[in-house]
Amino acid sequence: xxxxxxxxxxxxxxxxxxxxxxxxxxxxxxxxxxxxxxxxxxxxxxxxxxxxxxxxxxxxxxxxxxxxxxxxxxxxxxxxxxxxxxxxxxxxxxxxxxxxxxxxxxxxxxxxxxxxxxxxxxxxxxxxxxxxxxxxxxxxxxxxxxxxxxxxxxxxxxxxxxxxxxxxxxxxxxxxxxxxxxxxxxxxxxxxxxxxxxxxxxxxxxxxxxxxxxxxxxxxxxxxxxxxxxxxxxxxxxxxxxxxxxxxxxxxxxxxxxxxxxxxxxxxxxxxxxxxxxxxxxxxxxxxxxxxxxxxxxxxxxxxxxxxxxxxxxxxxxxxxxxxxxxxxxxxxxxxxxxxxxxxxxxxxxxxxxxxxxxxxxxxxxxxxxxxxxxxxxxxxxxxxxxxxxxxxxxxxxx
Amino acid sequence: xxxxxxxxxxxxxxxxxxxxxxxxxxxxxxxxxxxxxxxxxxxxxxxxxxxxxxxxxxxxxxxxxxxxxxxxxxxxxxxxxxxxxxxxxxxxxxxxxxxxxxxxxxxxxxxxxxxxxxxxxxxxxxxxxxxxxxxxxxxxxxxxxxxxxxxxxxxxxxxxxxxxxxxxxxxxxxxxxxxxxxxxxxxxxxxxxxxxxxxxxxxxxxxxxxxxxxxxxxxxxxxxxxxxxxxxxxxxxxxxxxxxxxxxxxxxxxxxxxxxxxxxxxxxxxxxxxxxxxxxxxxxxxxxxxxxxxxxxxxxxxxxxxxxxxxxxxxxxxxxxxxxxxxxxxxxxxxxxxxxxxxxxxxxxxxxxxxxxxxxxxxxxxxxxxxxxxxxxxxxxxxxxxxxxxxxxxxxxxx
Numbered sequence: 113x114x115x116x117x118x119x120x121x122x123x124x125x126x127x128x129x130x131x132x133x134x135x136x137x138x139x140x141x142x143x144x145x146x147x148x149x150x151x152x153x154x155x156x157x158x159x160x161x162x163x164x165x166x167x168x169x170x171x172x173x174x175x176x177x178x179x180x181x182x183x184x185x186x187x188x189x190x191x192x193x194x195x196x197x198x199x200x201x202x203x204x205x206x207x208x209x210x211x212x213x214x215x216x217x218x219x220x221x222x223x224x225x226x227x228x229x230x231x232x233x234x235x236x237x238x239x240x241x242x243x244x245x246x247x248x249x250x251x252x253x254x255x256x257x258x259x260x261x262x263x264x265x266x267x268x269x270x271x272x273x274x275x276x277x278x279x280x281x282x283x284x285x286x287x288x289x290x291x292x293x294x295x296x297x298x299x300x301x302x303x304x305x306x307x308x309x310x311x312x313x314x315x316x317x318x319x320x321x322x323x324x325x326x327x328x329x330x331x332x333x334x335x336x337x338x339x340x341x342x343x344x345x346x347x348x349x350x351x352x353x354x355x356x357x358x359x360x361x362x363x364x365x366x367x368x369x370x371x372x373x374x375x376x377x378x379x380x381x382x383x384x385x386x387x388x389x390x391x392x393x394x395x396x397x398x399x400x401x402x403x404x405x406x407x408x409x410x411x412x413x414x415x416x417x418x419x420x421x422x423x424x425x426x427x428x429x430x431x432x433x434x435x436x437x438x439x440x441x442x443x444x445x446x447x448x449x450x451x452x453x454x455x456x457x458x459x460x461x462x463x464x465x466x467x468x469x470x471x472x473x474x475x476x477x478x479x480x481x482x483x484x485x486x487x488x489x490x491x492x493x494x495x496x497x498x499x500x501x502x503x504x505x506x507x508x509x510x511x
Numbered sequence: 512x513x514x515x516x517x518x519x520x521x522x523x524x525x526x527x528x529x530x531x532x533x534x535x536x537x538x539x540x541x542x543x544x545x546x547x548x549x550x551x552x553x554x555x556x557x558x559x560x561x562x563x564x565x566x567x568x569x570x571x572x573x574x575x576x577x578x579x580x581x582x583x584x585x586x587x588x589x590x591x592x593x594x595x596x597x598x599x600x601x602x603x604x605x606x607x608x609x610x611x612x613x614x615x616x617x618x619x620x621x622x623x624x625x626x627x628x629x630x631x632x633x634x635x636x637x638x639x640x641x642x643x644x645x646x647x648x649x650x651x652x653x654x655x656x657x658x659x660x661x662x663x664x665x666x667x668x669x670x671x672x673x674x675x676x677x678x679x680x681x682x683x684x685x686x687x688x689x690x691x692x693x694x695x696x697x698x699x700x701x702x703x704x705x706x707x708x709x710x711x712x713x714x715x716x717x718x719x720x721x722x723x724x725x726x727x728x729x730x731x732x733x734x735x736x737x738x739x740x741x742x743x744x745x746x747x748x749x750x751x752x753x754x755x756x757x758x759x760x761x762x763x764x765x766x767x768x769x770x771x772x773x774x775x776x777x778x779x780x781x782x783x784x785x786x787x788x789x790x791x792x793x794x795x796x797x798x799x800x801x802x803x804x805x806x807x808x809x810x811x812x813x814x815x816x817x818x819x820x821x822x823x824x825x826x827x828x829x830x831x832x833x834x835x836x837x838x839x840x841x842x843x844x845x846x847x848x849x850x851x852x853x854x855x856x857x858x859x860x861x862x863x864x865x866x867x868x869x870x871x872x873x874x875x876x877x878x879x880x881x882x883x884x885x886x887x888x889x890x891x892x893x894x895x896x897x898x899x900x901x902x903x904x905x906x907x908x909x910x
Contacts (some may be wrong), residue, residue: 119743121623121769124681124715126647129622131771132579151571159785160563160570167559172550174757175885180531211610215778223528224520240780247775248525282523316518344518358573358784370520372530376646377778379614384783385757386558486574 130247140463142495144482147292147438150413151486153406154356155394162393163386170389178382180375182209182363186392190349190363193399198321199338200347202365208375209383213322213350213362217285218244220318220346220364222377224282225250230274232284234262236441236470236479238292238320241285251279252472259432261288261298264305271313283316283346288336290323290437293470293481297435303336311344322350322362325403327436328411343367351391353438354403359387410438416489417482420496428509431482438485444478444508451477453508462499529646539862541894543881546691546837549812550885552805553755554793561792562785569788577781579774581608581762585791589748589762592798597720598737599746601764607774608782612721612749612761616684617643618773619717619745619763623681624649629673631683633661635840635869635878637691637719640684650678651871658831660687660697663704670712682715682745687735689722689836692869692880696834702735710743721749721761724802726835727810742766750790752837753802758786809837815888816881819895827908830881837884843877843907850876852907861898 139146167174181187187207194200210216217240225231227249233241235257245252253274256266267284274281286306288298298306310317319336337347343366350362361383366374394402417440421431425442432441442464444450451466467476484492503509538545566573580586586606593599609615616639624630626648632640634656644651652673655665666683673680685705687697697705709716718735736744749761760782765773793801816839820830824841831840841863843849850865866875883891902908 119715119741119766121715121766121772123679124623125772126621126623126625126628128625128775129772130775131768132774133771146576148574148576151574154571154574156566156570156573160559160566163562164559167555171555171559172553174555174755175547175550175553177545177547177751177756178759211778211783212780214780218778222525224523224525226525226527229525280522316520316523342518352576356573356785357576358788360577360780360783360785367518367520369530372532373520373524373528375531376527376529379610379617379776379778381611381613381759384610384759384786386755386759386786386789387783389757390785 138458140458141461142491142498143463143486144484144495145463145465147483147485148357149353149406149438149485150409152488153409155398155402158394158398158402159355159390163390166389166393174385178385178388180378180382181205181207182383183385183388183392186388186395187363189392189395194365197332198324198335200335200365205368206365208364208371209388210362210364210378211360211383212352212357213320213348214240215378216348216362216364217241217318217320219374219377220348220366220370221245221248221250223370223373230279230281232270232281233472234286234291234294236293236467236476237285237472238287239469241320242470242472254472257294257296259296261291261296261302262286262306264302264309267306267309271309271315275313281313281315283318284310285318285320287320287323289321289333290326290434290439292323292437293439293465294441295432295434295437295439297333300333303333303339307336307339307345316344316346318346318348320348322348323353323437325354326407326410326438328407328414330435337365346370354399354406355391355394359391360384361387361391407436410436410485412489413484413487413492414440416492417484417496420493424497424500425509438483440482440484442480442482446478448478448508450480450508453506456506457499457502460502462495462502464499537857539857540860541890541897542862542885543883543894544857544862544864546882546884547756548752548805548837548884549808551887552808554797554801557793557797557801558754558789562789565788565792573784577784577787579777579781580604580606581782582784582787582791585787585794586762588791588794593764596731597723597734599734599764604767605764607763607770608787609761609763609777610759610782611751611756612719612747613639614777615747615761615763616640616717616719618776619747619765619769620644620647620649621776622769622772629678629680631669631680632871633685633690633693635692635866635875636684636871637686638868640719641869641871653871656693656695658695660695660701661685661705663701663708666705666708670708670714674712680712680714682717683709684717684719685735686719686722688720688732689725689833689838691722691836692838692864693840694831694833694836694838696732699732702732702738706735706738706744715743715745717745717747719747721747722752722836723748724753725806725809725837727806727813729834736764745769753798753805754790754793758790759783760786760790806835809835809884811888812883812886812891813839815891816883816895819892823896823899824908837882839881839883841879841881845877847877847907849879849907852905855905856898856901859901861894861901863898
């Protein structure tokens with residue numbers, strides 16, 4: 113077995129390499145921690161049938177190495193979708209398919225970040241992005257938010273501070289729709305302001321729109337990408353949330369020169385052709401009806417979570433009321449430490465991720481992200497009630 | 512359109528980023544250039560059916576993000592395969608599934624290479640590996656080969672030269688079975704010598720065994736990995752050649768600590784679960800019979816190519832006689848420049864890759880790699896005859 117190696121590699125590792133130790137994914141009985149969609153609404157049959165059709169038609173192309181930017185027909189579908197849903201006017205060549213939006217984000221971070229460079233994020237930010245930013249040695253700083261999104265005054269003063277330090281902000285990363293983990297959607301006014309202020313400082317914006325299709329209430333707000341015509345807004349999207357995480361398909365939209373730089377960090381060649389063929393065939397006729405169905409299911413679960421929080425936490429906590437997406441943000445009183453309690457809660461059957469995990473500065477121990485995507489509505493209700501009982505038992509929630 | 516960007520990114524790119532400009536893949540009428548298998552022998556129906564079965568059984572797991580190392584059941588199958596075929600005693604945790612073996616190779620290069628580090632390869636080497644080594648700023652040096660593999664004396668003197676320069680060789684990369692582009696398989700004796708000599712200098716070996724299953728003649732030679740018990744041999748394999756390149760599935764086998772370092776360069780999360788499920792289900796019952804069928808077809812094509820070379824090139828050139836794999840290495844007289852002639856030949860209907868593309872030092876302009884995997888046997892014969900006619904017309908081949 114190669115597991116324990118008597119050969120000593122220590123003097124051979126590159127400076128950029130850091131050991132990544134990841135356990136197997138763990139799931140509590142009531143799992144509000146890991147963010148994934150409802151297995152019952154996965155379009156499994158549709159995907160299997162679509163793959164069969166696609167392979168019969170053009171499966172022989174599997175013998176070829178996929179083009180580096182990924183299956184052209186799927187990029188075409190993405191271009192049409194972005195025009196239809198996000199007011200974006202982009203062509204097939206402006207799009208690169210990636211292994212989930214995570215790969216797109218990593219590639220863009222790698223293309224734009226040297227160790228010590230400043231990157232800005234929202235007050236709390238998607239774990240995977242935060243991890244990738246740190247892997248490239250970024251100095252990650254966060255901008256305060258309220259329930260309309262980034263607070264312009266704080267964005268401005270953060271940019272001014274960095275400039276005063278003689279440093280350059282490489283880009284601002286934002287999830288403007290159904291923010292992960294906060295749940296809000298950035299208002300149109302805030303989007304305008306955010307573009308104005310970052311523009312003043314010559315700072316690009318990386319718009320991560322991976323949840324935007326999961327709206328089950330309210331009106332869409334147009335993409336930030338569509339509000340800029342200078343190429344300063346980079347954009348990523350994903351099929352993880354509207355098809356399944358396991359298909360590992362996402363995309364980036366960027367100016368040609370940025371794509372060329374980002375491509376130097378794409379490992380493994382063009383995106384999985386097998387998955388791309390299935391999803392493209394499926395998307396053609398069934399994507400929008402599938403999204404509709406999925407959102408109907410998510411709405412019921414969100415309602416169940418909000419109702420259960422009201423019943424079980426009452427005035428003892430606050431929480432967000434998202435119009436879409438997968439997350440409710442729970443805020444307990446300042447003196448409550450949900451970070452310290454997380455493992456205990458998991459062991460007693462309820463999983464959540466505490467706020468410090470999402471904060472560049474390690475703040476938010478009194479907060480938690482609750483994901484309502486995966487369990488049934490009934491399980492959501494039961495789980496929140498169980499969480500309240502566990503919290504009470506240990507004095508985290510004062511009964 | 513974002514294509515031409517008035518916003519100026521020039522001051523923002525990271526030092527490691529380089530623009531990668533890749534055209535669409537081009538194919539000549541007779542394409543001996545690009546290395547891909549026969550579309551007629553792809554197990555398309557098997558894969559589509561396997562996926563359906565797998566999705567019915569465990570498709571709900573697609574809702575989960577795959578574990579970082581990839582589908583455990585497929586890693587189990589790989590461990591069994593390596594025990595059965597390559598005398599390797601490795602466990603599921605010693606294996607990481609990757610997006611083709613290309614991603615595995617890139618991750619290992621990234622984990623072990625700082626700019627300026629010396630990496631060794633065979634005299635001619637797989638393009639993708641050479642490109643990735645250069646991307647990380649490696650000082651790539653090649654070791655002379657004959658038709659049994661690396662020449663021990665040259666390996667020894669190269670290592671001594673590097674040591675005398677006060678530099679460290681980070682690893683030796685080798686494709687010991689059906690080498691790309693040379694076609695030979697390294698003999699057992701050479702494998703022993705190669706391990707001995709690199710061992711003396713404390714240099715790891717990266718064994719790329721991606722063609723090993725494509726043997727249609729002769730006896731297997733055991734893996735270098737199986738001949739070492741110190742963890743000094745890293746190993747990569749691939750499903751691209753035995754299933755299809757489009758499934759983008761490969762793997763690495765390495766000591767835990769090396770895996771942990773390499774994982775810091777894995778973008779996009781665990782490998783495509785969709786493809787992994789299909790391949791695992793397919794592999795269980797059908798992989799070996801499929802490989803047999805594919806090799807029967809490859810043998811006929813190789814025979815066609817060797818016969819056509821004999822008929823059309825006679826004494827005017829030399830070429831390898833591979834016992835497996837996808838490549839014949841053609842060597843013309845020293846004064847012939849197949850590098851300069853490559854584009855002309857492509858335009859007139861015959862594609863090949865000239866030797867300089869595979870040489871770290873840019874040597875081998877009189878050589879070319881001819882891939883016989885994709886065309887039918889009949890097309891192989893026609894194509895070689897056409898190549899000879901084109902060569903004659905332009906004085907490259909003296910009739």
